[in-house]
Every structure is written in C-alpha cells, then in structure tokens.
Amino acid sequence: MPFCSNCGNELKTGAKFCNKCGAQMGVPDPGACPVCLKPVTGNEKFCVHCGASIASPVSNQPSALHLSAAPPARSTVTPLTPSPSAYANPHVLPPAKQRKKGGCIWKSLLVLMLLVAAGLTVLYFLGDEPGDKPNTSDLAEQGLTGTDIPGIVSIYDSVTEETITETTLDTGDPQQAAESVEEAFARADTNLLKQMLTPASREIYKEAFKEIKPYMSEYSKAFSNRKLKISTPIYSLYEFTDETGKIFTAEFALSDDGQWKLVRF
Known part of the structure; x- marks a missing residue:
C-alpha cells in the first residue's frame, strides 16, 4: 500500500492526494514503483513488493501539459429570432376614439x-x-x-x-x-x-x-x-x-x- 510522503498516512492505490493532509502525490521516480513508491530495478515489468505493473501506469497516464493544451470544445449558440412585435414603433400611439358631437350640439342650442x-x-x-x-x-x-x-x-x-x-x-x-x-x-x-x-x-x-x-x-x-x-x-x-x-x-x-x-x- 502507498504512504503519504508528507504525513506518512496510508493511501489507497492510485490516490493522487492524501485524504488526511491533502498533500499531492508526486510523480514516482523512474526507479520506483508508481503504486507503492518502493525502489525497483529498470528491467522488472512488475513490482516485487506490490505486484503492480511498472510500465502501464506511466505510459497510460496523460500528462498535465496535454490536458491543458487540449482545445476547448466549440459551443454552438443558436441566435434568437426577434418576434415581429419587437420591431413595433414605440412612439406610435393607438388611434384616438372619435367623440360623438351630437350631444354637444344639442347642449349648445339649449x-x-x-x-x-x-x-x-x-x-x-x-x-x-x-x-x-x-x-x-x-x-x-x-x-x-x-x-x-x-x-x-x-x-x-x-x-x-x-x-x-x-x-x-x-x-x-x-x-x-x-x-x-x-x-x-x-x-x-x-x-x-x-x-x-x-x-x-x-x-x-x-x-x-x-x-x-x-x-x-x-x-x-x-x-x-x-x-x-x-x-x-x-x-x-x-x-x-x-x-x-x-x-x-x-x-x-x-x-x-x-x-x-x-x-x-
């Protein structure tokens, strides 16, 4: 089992951060097991201590540089189509109702x-x-x-x-x-x-x-x-x-x- 190099806490296999102190686990040395971090020889394909594969974790782990350099996904934005009412002239007032003039004429005559x-x-x-x-x-x-x-x-x-x-x-x-x-x-x-x-x-x-x-x-x-x-x-x-x-x-x-x-x- 791997251990935190900062506080010595026992870590889970493949953990990138310590669950106790939060320290980031560093990249293992070329002569150490990527899982248990114990020294191994360069010709061994498996760790003699934990049995983990030595070549596969290193080769299969993507580098941080490649992850950060990946181009952002292009988002497609659909333009909004304004409704016909949006083009209505705000200064145009509704037609005024014509008032009946019959009542005014009779009142004037009276x-x-x-x-x-x-x-x-x-x-x-x-x-x-x-x-x-x-x-x-x-x-x-x-x-x-x-x-x-x-x-x-x-x-x-x-x-x-x-x-x-x-x-x-x-x-x-x-x-x-x-x-x-x-x-x-x-x-x-x-x-x-x-x-x-x-x-x-x-x-x-x-x-x-x-x-x-x-x-x-x-x-x-x-x-x-x-x-x-x-x-x-x-x-x-x-x-x-x-x-x-x-x-x-x-x-x-x-x-x-x-x-x-x-x-x-």
Missing part, C-alpha cells in the same frame, strides 16, 4: 335658446321703465313696424283711441294668457287685446288696432294651432303658421303683478 329668452325678458322689463317708453309722435311719423300680422300696411292717419273697458282676467300662467289672446282675436275684441298687452306694447300697437280688427278672425285660426317653443319662469314663446305656411310668433312675459302679458305678436 344654452343659446336660454340666453335669447333671458335677453328678451331683460328688454321687456327695461322697456316698462318710465324713461324708456317710446314717443308717440315719433311712432306716428315712422309708421307701424312692430307687428307680424299679414296684410297690415303702415298708416300715418291719426286714429282716435277707443276707451278700454277693464275686465278681470286671470292669466297666472302662459297657457291662460295665450287662451285669452285667442279669445280676443276670435271675438275681434280690441279692448280685450289691449288689456292683454303690456303697457309698453300697448303704446307700440295703439295706432294699429283699427287695421288689425278685420284680420283678427283669420289670426285666431292660425293662433289656435300654436306650439310652445320656449318656456322659462318669466318668459314664453309660441310659434304658429297661417294657411300659406308663413311662420308667426307670440311672446309672453310675467309682469310685476304676477300676471302673464302679451309682449309681441
């Missing part, structure tokens, strides 16, 4: 109608102030321009104002006021029509009542098909058409006494 109604209401109340009443003489010179009734021609002749007989009317809402105006036109009652007008509107139309009277029945038929287009707490607008399809409007507003009055027709 806001516009409310602004128009508010403006007309302000003009109505400003017109009722004493300093804003129109001059009667100027209206007589310029002729009538504030009516939409077909067939009426501007006049310059002075008309004697009829005495207005005041009657009690309940026009607490726009519908009641519109029904009273329809009744006045159906009966050709100019006094009732004057009573339904606001003070400012009565001054504007005072010169036209005589010429309005022949057309009041025809106006009543058209006004009976009226439709409410704008309705606010203080302003309402009705729209109607005559037999020819011409469109007319009638505007009502809430007065200071809580009654609805006719502003323009």
